[in-house]
Amino acid sequence: MADVYSKKVMEHFYHPKNTGEMKKPDAVGEVGNPVCGDVMKLYIKVKDGKIADIRFQTMGCAAAIATSSMVTELAKGKTLLEAKKITRQDVADALSGLPPIKMHCSNLSAAALHAAIDNYLMDNEKKASKKKE
Amino acid sequence: MPEIYMDHAATSPLSEEVLAAMKPYFSRKFGNASSLHAFGRGAKEALDASRQQVASALGCLPEEIVFTSGGTESDNLAIKGACLANRHKGNHIITSKIEHPAVLATCKYLEKQGFSVTYLPVTSDGFVRQQAVEAAITDKTILITIMHANNEIGTVQPISKIGEIAKERGALFHTDAVQTVGKIKTDVNELGVGMLSLSAHKFCGPKGVGALFVKKGVRLEPLLHGGEHERQMRSGTENVAGIVGLAHALALSQMGMEKEATRQMKLRDRLIEGVLSSIPESRLHGSRENRLPNNANFGFKYIEGEGLLLMLDSKGVAASTGSACSSTKLEPSHVLLALGLPPEDAHGSLRLTLGKSNTENQVERLLRVLPPIINKLRKMSPMRAGVTWNGKEEGHG
Numbered sequence: 001m002a003d004v005y006s007k008k009v010m011e012h013f014y015h016p017k018n019t020g021e022m023k024k025p026d027a028v029g030e031v032g033n034p035v036c037g038d039v040m041k042l043y044i045k046v047k048d049g050k051i052a053d054i055r056f057q058t059m060g061c062a063a064a065i066a067t068s069s070m071v072t073e074l075a076k077g078k079t080l081l082e083a084k085k086i087t088r089q090d091v092a093d094a095l096s097g098l099p100p101i102k103m104h105c106s107n108l109s110a111a112a113l114h115a116a117i118d119n120y121l122m123d124n125e126k127k128a129s130k131k132k133e
Numbered sequence: 134m135p136e137i138y139m140d141h142a143a144t145s146p147l148s149e150e151v152l153a154a155m156k157p158y159f160s161r162k163f164g165n166a167s168s169l170h171a172f173g174r175g176a177k178e179a180l181d182a183s184r185q186q187v188a189s190a191l192g193c194l195p196e197e198i199v200f201t202s203g204g205t206e207s208d209n210l211a212i213k214g215a216c217l218a219n220r221h222k223g224n225h226i227i228t229s230k231i232e233h234p235a236v237l238a239t240c241k242y243l244e245k246q247g248f249s250v251t252y253l254p255v256t257s258d259g260f261v262r263q264q265a266v267e268a269a270i271t272d273k274t275i276l277i278t279i280m281h282a283n284n285e286i287g288t289v290q291p292i293s294k295i296g297e298i299a300k301e302r303g304a305l306f307h308t309d310a311v312q313t314v315g316k317i318k319t320d321v322n323e324l325g326v327g328m329l330s331l332s333a334h335k336f337c338g339p340k341g342v343g344a345l346f347v348k349k350g351v352r353l354e355p356l357l358h359g360g361e362h363e364r365q366m367r368s369g370t371e372n373v374a375g376i377v378g379l380a381h382a383l384a385l386s387q388m389g390m391e392k393e394a395t396r397q398m399k400l401r402d403r404l405i406e407g408v409l410s411s412i413p414e415s416r417l418h419g420s421r422e423n424r425l426p427n428n429a430n431f432g433f434k435y436i437e438g439e440g441l442l443l444m445l446d447s448k449g450v451a452a453s454t455g456s457a458c459s460s461t462k463l464e465p466s467h468v469l470l471a472l473g474l475p476p477e478d479a480h481g482s483l484r485l486t487l488g489k490s491n492t493e494n495q496v497e498r499l500l501r502v503l504p505p506i507i508n509k510l511r512k513m514s515p516m517r518a519g520v521t522w523n524g525k526e527e528g529h530g
Contacts, residue, residue: 013443019512030515033522034522039514040515057513059513060437061439064437065440
């Protein structure tokens, strides 16, 4: 099994970065479906338009956990605009590739990141329009 | 770190004694059993003796044993062979939803060829109900195929009861006994079967060799045509070394079988009791009483099996999971789903299957390393009691 995955994937699976629930996040992104066995929750804290802190919780196979860990590493410190450009391919590449069957179901992390950023921007818009009223 | 192998349902180590018995047939005694000269006669004698050994283990006649390349071929030969030979009598097959893929995929194939198949549901413990078999039988039923014990959850089916029904209604009855031969009693007369599949590497024999018991008078259409070996049911020069290994391993497993089963059962029960008492929101899959002496299968909520498997592997424990992500398919185990488990719960399963090498110390070690791993994975998981998930579905395009 371990042979199926790159060394990088196994590193991030055994020692994932930025795991656990975040207290008072600025936004959360949730993707996946428990029925399929892969779900991910990603928390962000934003400061000056940049991702100041990021954490994740994932239920899924080794690939799902490794991609979650990797996306938090890739996004940390980036501006929201830069972070939104991170694709699932970027995540896979940073892990030296994923088995083809894991490219989709288990590679949710970029989508979770985008969802968190979208939620953050939407919340801000709402707050801004409330201020105008 | 000592390696602990608890995946004997996948395969078991070839015993040294068996290897020694096989060796001459790779070299010195290399003859083709069909040849009339001394080399051929030597091979033929080994083949005959092996057939006799297997027959006495199963309680049948030597000529009722057909050697094959393994469990999958035995299942294919039994099912396709019987259906093709009996299609003038009917076109209906009865099986269960929890059969091994070698049976299920063969039945699916036959459906494409115009046969109709009833896939019987099972109880939450994994039992095929006799009443369900009775209700499914029609005048067109030519074959019933129900596994002796399930490879994932270890539930042992009431085969002899189903055999009585089959006999009464004149349907041929096959059982896939790949997980039971060498572990519990598999006398074909007691079971009341017309055909029985077995595979050598599950009982410390070599891979690539198996056998099918075919009761006298049962006609099968062969899958392999050629030199008409194995009473015309399986052409191809016999794998003499493999067959010698199969017979030898089977004979060894018969000696002291009850004692070894009792020993493994004790280890299994300790595993079950230890896991269920130390890990919250864990459950046992399969029957508590009627299960293989060497099988324990657990479900752990909120986690996925592949990660569990890899973390156990990193601690020197080899186990298995019915989780979707552990293999090339994306559906969770068809067996666990058939038990009525919701798919989200079927992902976090762990199968531990014991063998001769496993000791009490190893079981205790497993019980020490498992809880922290479950804990770690659960801490990483967004799922827990009371959480309803409403995340966007992504990535399933």
